[in-house]
Amino acid sequence: MHMKQPNKPSKPQHAAAPASRRGKKKVNWKRELANAGKTSGKVVGRFFSVLLNVFLTILLVGLIVGCTVGCVFALYIKNNVDPTLDVDLYVSDQDLTTMLYYINEDGVAVELEQERLHGSENRLWVSFSDIPEVVWRAFVCIEDRRFFAHHGVDWLSTGKSALNYLLGSSTRGGSTITQQLVKNLTQEDEVRVQRKIQEIFRALDLEKKLSKEQILELYLNSVYLSRGCYGVQAASYKYFNKSVSELGLEEAACLASIIQSPSRYDPISNPDKNQQRRQEVYNRMLTEGAGHYAG
Numbered sequence: 001m002h003m004k005q006p007n008k009p010s011k012p013q014h015a016a017a018p019a020s021r022r023g024k025k026k027v028n029w030k031r032e033l034a035n036a037g038k039t040s041g042k043v044v045g046r047f048f049s050v051l052l053n054v055f056l057t058i059l060l061v062g063l064i065v066g067c068t069v070g071c072v073f074a075l076y077i078k079n080n081v082d083p084t085l086d087v088d089l090y091v092s093d094q095d096l097t098t099m100l101y102y103i104n105e106d107g108v109a110v111e112l113e114q115e116r117l118h119g120s121e122n123r124l125w126v127s128f129s130d131i132p133e134v135v136w137r138a139f140v141c142i143e144d145r146r147f148f149a150h151h152g153v154d155w156l157s158t159g160k161s162a163l164n165y166l167l168g169s170s171t172r173g174g175s176t177i178t179q180q181l182v183k184n185l186t187q188e189d190e191v192r193v194q195r196k197i198q199e200i201f202r203a204l205d206l207e208k209k210l211s212k213e214q215i216l217e218l219y220l221n222s223v224y225l226s227r228g229c230y231g232v233q234a235a236s237y238k239y240f241n242k243s244v245s246e247l248g249l250e251e252a253a254c255l256a257s258i259i260q261s262p263s264r265y266d267p268i269s270n271p272d273k274n275q276q277r278r279q280e281v282y283n284r285m286l287t288e289g290a291g292h293y294a295g
Contacts, residue, residue: 123234131216135244178203
């Protein structure tokens with residue numbers, strides 16, 4: 001007799017997964033990246049919002065300060081600066097030299113060059129039409145190469161000069177021919193901010209009233225060229241014993257070389273230094289396109 005054995009429990013077809021694997025969830029990287037992007041966007045947005053607020057605050061403060069400074073400057077100009085210049089008042093007595101003549105045996109008037117009468121200023125007025133182009137070109141090239149482009153003030157040179165002044169360096173080189181003319185006519189040469197500001201405003205005013213040719217005529221008749229000579233005509237007779245209308249390139253460059261420092265570049269006292277400066281005039285004329293004179 002066979003005993004029927006109890007049925008053994010059948011094994012499950014699939015074993016249960018370990019507890020550690022059952023607790024692990026699948027990461028949704030797409031969603032995580034989207035969340036990270038939103039967070040980053042908020043941070044960046046916040047950063048630029050703060051930056052914009054700072055910028056607008058600085059801009060507002062700058063506008064307030066600028067308006068305040070502008071008002072103070074305008075008030076200063078009104079109370080301390082005369083922006084106009086009466087040219088006629090200054091040039092009415094500029095022809096300060098009297099020339100004496102005698103009649104020779106042929107009935108020709110001959111000047112007694114050693115008998116000219118003048119005070120401290122030896123000046124002979126000459127019209128712009130009688131000044132050769134080579135002469136005024138030499139002066140323009142070495143003293144104010146942008147003369148025909150600006151309206152009385154070369155703001156680039158003025159800015160450099162102001163920066164040098166603030167840094168304690170030399171301030172030479174910021175004045176245009178028009179500004180030099182203002183200084184020559186008024187004889188105001190103090191190293192003061194007020195004088196420089198007034199000079200700038202007067203130069204701007206002159207450019208509105210006079211043509212470039214008129215300004216050059218006034219300038220070339222008032223510039224100091226050493227040995228008591230004011231103007232190119234008096235200097236031409238002094239150094240070359242002839243009228244400025246007869247001067248050529250070398251003589252024109254010689255006169256233009258004197259302006260920067262009349263005693264240093266005096267062609268009689270310091271001919272070598274004048275010659276060195278003259279070469280600079282030639283080079284500048286070539287650079288500025290006046291090669292048919294300097295070539």
